[in-house]
Every structure is written in C-alpha cells, then in structure tokens.
Amino acid sequence: MIPRHQAVILILLLLASIVMGVVLWNLRERAHQRLLQGQASAPTQAPQVAAAEQATLLVASDADDAVTPRAFTLPLPRSPEARARVILGKLFDLYALPGSSHPAPGGASSVAQVFLMPVTGSARPTDSSGAAASEIAVVNLTGAFAASHPSGIETESLTVLSICATLHANLPEVTEVRFLVDGETRATLAGHADLTRTYLTAETVPRP
Amino acid sequence: MVLDAAHGGDEAGAALGAGPEKALTLTLSVRLRSLLAARGFQVVTTRESDVAVEADHRAEIANHSGAVACLTLHATEAGSGVHIFVSSLAPAGEARFIPWKTAQAAWISRSLELAGVLDSALNHAGIPVTLGRVGMPMLDSLACPAVAVEVAPQRGADEAVRESLDDPAVQARLADALAAALLEWRSLARGAR
Numbered sequence: 001m002i003p004r005h006q007a008v009i010l011i012l013l014l015l016a017s018i019v020m021g022v023v024l025w026n027l028r029e030r031a032h033q034r035l036l037q038g039q040a041s042a043p044t045q046a047p048q049v050a051a052a053e054q055a056t057l058l059v060a061s062d063a064d065d066a067v068t069p070r071a072f073t074l075p076l077p078r079s080p081e082a083r084a085r086v087i088l089g090k091l092f093d094l095y096a097l098p099g100s101s102h103p104a105p106g107g108a109s110s111v112a113q114v115f116l117m118p119v120t121g122s123a124r125p126t127d128s129s130g131a132a133a134s135e136i137a138v139v140n141l142t143g144a145f146a147a148s149h150p151s152g153i154e155t156e157s158l159t160v161l162s163i164c165a166t167l168h169a170n171l172p173e174v175t176e177v178r179f180l181v182d183g184e185t186r187a188t189l190a191g192h193a194d195l196t197r198t199y200l201t202a203e204t205v206p207r208p
Numbered sequence: 209m210v211l212d213a214a215h216g217g218d219e220a221g222a223a224l225g226a227g228p229e230k231a232l233t234l235t236l237s238v239r240l241r242s243l244l245a246a247r248g249f250q251v252v253t254t255r256e257s258d259v260a261v262e263a264d265h266r267a268e269i270a271n272h273s274g275a276v277a278c279l280t281l282h283a284t285e286a287g288s289g290v291h292i293f294v295s296s297l298a299p300a301g302e303a304r305f306i307p308w309k310t311a312q313a314a315w316i317s318r319s320l321e322l323a324g325v326l327d328s329a330l331n332h333a334g335i336p337v338t339l340g341r342v343g344m345p346m347l348d349s350l351a352c353p354a355v356a357v358e359v360a361p362q363r364g365a366d367e368a369v370r371e372s373l374d375d376p377a378v379q380a381r382l383a384d385a386l387a388a389a390l391l392e393w394r395s396l397a398r399g400a401r
Binding site for chain 2: 062063065150151152153154155157160187188191192193194196197199203
C-alpha cells in the first residue's frame with residue numbers, strides 16, 4: 001500500500017502527462033495545417049507578370065536518338081532555382097504533348113524542385129561578377145513521373161541527357177547534375193539509366 | 209562469352225507489343241547462345257528462365273567468367289533498329305584493384321571496338337544501328353569488353369513499324385547478325401594475342 005500523498009502525486013503527474021500530450025498533438029495538427037496551406041498556395045508555374053525571356057530547350061527525339069536545341073520565349077522568374085524549374089517544366093510539357101518526339105507523361109508538375117549549390121569540395125567560387133562559377137543542380141523528380149516514364153536505355157538516357165543539356169544551356173554555371181525522386185536517391189529512372197551518379201553537363205552538350 | 213538477358217521475375221522491363229521486355233531478351237539470349245555454342249563458343253548466361261537476378265549478381269557472374277565479350281540484351285518500343293551502348297565512364301588505365309561501380313572504365317576502349325564490330329555486322333545484315341554512351345549500373349560494373357544491345361522495331365520514314373520484334377524471323381536475323389559479329393570479335397581477339 002503506497003502512502004496517500006504519493007498516490008496523489010502519481011495521479012497529478014499522470015494528468016499532467018495527458019494534458020501535455022493533448023497540447024502537443026494540437027500543436028502538431030496546427031503546424032501540419034499551416035504546412036498544407038503553404039503548399040497549396042505555393043506557385044507551381046511562373047507568374048505571368050515575370051518578364052518574357054528567351055530560353056533554349058534541348059529537346060530529345062527518339063527517332064533521331066539525339067537532342068536538338070529549340071528556342072522558346074517564356075516568362076521566367078529571377079531566382080535561378082525557380083527559373084530552372086520553369087524551364088524544365090516547359091521541356092516536360094513538350095514531352096507530354098500528343099505526338100511528342102520523345103513521349104513522357106506528367107508535364108511540368110513532374111519537376112518537384114530544382115536546387116542549385118556550389119560544387120562540393122570548393123568554397124563558393126565566384127567569377128568577376130560575383131556569381132557562382134560552378135554549381136551543381138539537384139533535380140527532384142516526382143515518383144509518379146519515374147513510375148510512368150517509358151522503360152528503355154535509349155528513351156531514359158535521352159531524358160537525362162536533355163535535362164542536363166537544357167540546364168547547362170540556360171544556366172551555364174551549372175556544371176554537374178544529380179537526380180532525386182520524391183526527395184530520395186533512386187537507382188535508375190525506369191530500370192536502365194543510372195540516377196545515382198553525378199552527370200557532368202560538359203559531356204551532355206550535343207556536338208555540331 | 210557472357211550473355212545477359214536483362215530483367216526477369218518481377219522486373220518485367222518495357223512493355224512491348226506482344227509481351228514484356230524480359231521475355232524477348234530471354235528468347236534472344238537462348239537463341240544467340242545456341243548459335244554461339246554451335247560455333248565453338250563457351251557461353252555463360254546470367255539467367256535461363258524467368259527469374260529475377262540482381263544487377264550486381266549479373267556483373268559478378270560476368271566478371272568471374274573472364275569473358276572475351278559481355279553482351280547485355282535489352283528491348284524497347286522507342287526508336288528504330290538496334291541501339292548499341294557503351295558505358296559513359298571516362299576511360300581509365302588497368303589496375304590491380306578496380307572499384308566495383310566503375311570497373312568498366314578500364315575496358316572502355318575495348319568496348320568501343322566491340323561496338324564497332326557489332327555495328328559493322330548489323331549494318332551488313334541490313335539492320336540500322338544507333339551508337340551511344342550510357343550510364344547503367346550493371347554495365348559500369350563489368351570487367352570485360354561490354355556493350356548493351358537494345359533491340360527496337362524497325363520503322364519506316366513515316367514512323368510506322370516495318371519489322372516487329374514479335375516476328376520470329378526478325379529475331380532470328382538479329383541473332384544471326386550478332387553471332388556473326390561475335391565470331392569476328394573472337395578472331396580479332398585471338399589475332400591480338
């Protein structure tokens with residue numbers, strides 16, 4: 001038989017734990033709601049007020065087994081990461097069109113994010129204008145895109161090649177590209193093309 | 209000679225007209241193995257039935273065999289003819305110990321020569337060929353002259369399919385051309401010793 005005062009303390013502690021648990025649960029739910037509201041209001045396309053600029057897309061063609069440059073005028077945001085996402089979104093929109101030269105479903109929403117970082121192993125190197133001289137782009141694709149991408153060595157490698165070459169054509173400071181799918185590393189795009197390696201954009205520029 | 213029929217088991221690969229990629233690659237592998245065995249080749253295959261084999265295990269089988277050439281067979285509906293891919297790794301010199309994930313780097317020049325021999329033989333058989341470089345985990349781990357051979361339907365200028373991969377005669381012609389190329393490759397390899 002435990003003394004009365006200890007029983008009272010035990011009950012009080014138990015009640016305090018339950019109350020704290022309820023408070024924490026409510027705080028978590030509120031934070032989750034705030035996050036969802038933020039995601040819903042996040043822009044998924046470039047705002048139309050952005051100035052229209054010319055962008056070069058390296059568009060893949062399964063018939064020719066090649067990527068060819070095509071110029072488009074797009075409203076592009078100022079932020080390099082947002083700009084990269086808009087440009088890749090346009091490229092993916094072309095692939096999702098009926099009769100595309102390189103069919104791949106999903107469109108612009110297949111690119112979840114593009115992150116730009118200085119190349120590892122160097123303090124942020126800068127050129128004379130103060131801009132980063134060499135950057136790595138991390139392209140985060142959606143799992144739905146990877147799951148629905150046609151399987152094959154040629155088609156998958158052309159997708160990877162066109163992404164790398166398009167990024168380099170519009171953001172010359174991007175010298176390396178890595179891929180994530182739903183924020184995680186993935187062995188291959190659809191069973192063939194390696195998504196674990198770092199791609200050097202210099203090797204993806206089409207030769208004349 | 210190592211023949212690797214890509215995919216298998218739960219991993220079906222690309223969806224083709226008459227079935228999954230895994231079935232066509234196995235059919236091609238079996239047909240090619242018979243042709244090569246009849247010409248006196250010792251052939252090692254990575255699978256003989258519809259079973260899943262890990263990419264690293266496929267490379268293990270190939271690397272333990274000391275093969276004169278390794279072919280990994282794939283199929284697709286995209287493009288036309290045969291696509292021959294060599295690893296996109298930068299060439300490196302031979303060393304006593306080589307990293308598993310980039311083992312192919314020491315064999316790139318030989319792999320490019322093998323791709324050239326296959327290109328000639330397939331063109332001679334009237335099959336259009338596209339040559340390319342690719343980053344593929346299994347191909348990058350092979351310590352032998354290695355190429356990935358991806359077969360696709362032959363298409364006309366209007367993109368319509370002229371020769372389907374489902375046609376046994378097309379499969380036989382592909383296997384014959386590949387066997388002829390590998391016979392020539394063996395002769396070149398013996399001549400180089």
